[in-house]
Amino acid sequence: MTEETNTQKDEIYGKPAGFWGRALAWMYDCIILITVIVALSVLADKVFGVILFPWWWVLSLCYFVLFQGKYGQTPGKMLLGIKVVKTDDSPAGFISFFIRTLLYLPVSATCFAGFVTMAYNKDKRAIHDLIVGTKVIKIRRVSFWVSVPIILVILWLIFMQMLNFRRLIVKANQTYAKEQLSVIRKAINIYYGDNSGWPNKLDSLIPEYLDEIYEIKLSRGRSNTWKLDPTPDTDITAEDIDNSTAWMYNNKTGALAVNSDKPDSKGIPYYEW
DSSP, rough: OHHHHHHHHHHHTTBBBBBBHHHHHHHHHHOOOOOOOHHHHHHIIIIIIOOOGGGGGHHHHHHHHHHHHHHSSSSHHHHEEEEEEEEEESSOOHHHHHHHHHHHHHHTTTTTTTGGGGGGGOOOHHHHHHHHTTTEEEEOOOGGGGOOOOOOOOOOOOOOHHHHHHHHHHHHHHHHHHHHHHHHHHHHHHHHHHHOOSSSSSGGGTTTTTSOOOOEETTTTTEEEEEESSSSSOOOOTTTOOOOSSEOTTTTTHHHHHEEOBBOOTTTTTOOO
């Protein structure tokens, strides 16, 4: 069993590490580094009253330089079975790793465009490897299950971003609806000033005061329908709202409200806008 394992190791040792293996190692390093930085920041604040977080870049530099200078690997690279060496397979020193780590910033700032060079050389060296004279090699075969935690983290982040995107869409729809509510109310007031009375229906505003009754999309889909307040002698209240149309209009008071009792992102019912 040992001989078979050693044979497999010899077969893979020294082969260039691909983009995805390096990317997964980097993600593991980010998770470890963020955890350490947050923990140290909290500890420094609680115990010493020192704000450590602004110095995250120093901790990051030490993490990558010291681990790789000593072992040729960060913890993430250890998990993925890859290692950084010089082009002649000798160990790279601390100075090389210091420069290599500093080059991460422009590489990251260009959406990792520096990794494009991996496709054009046999050793799959990124731009910072070419500058410093290093390469990343495989030192052992790694099981697929090593990548599963990162995949789960990525899926979770994608899910959270989808939720954030949905919230942004909802907020944008609410902002648009408030704007249209303001425009229609203004048109109603101008109509009142011109005619010494409120319009009997919202359609009376078209085309002189409005091009159309504007659509809104809130809790019940996109709509520009409207209905008269069933109790015109009083202001529009929760009892009048039935969620059947976009707008509720009172032709005795000129009041206009969104015909929905659902809460907005701040918990305020739409009809109270």
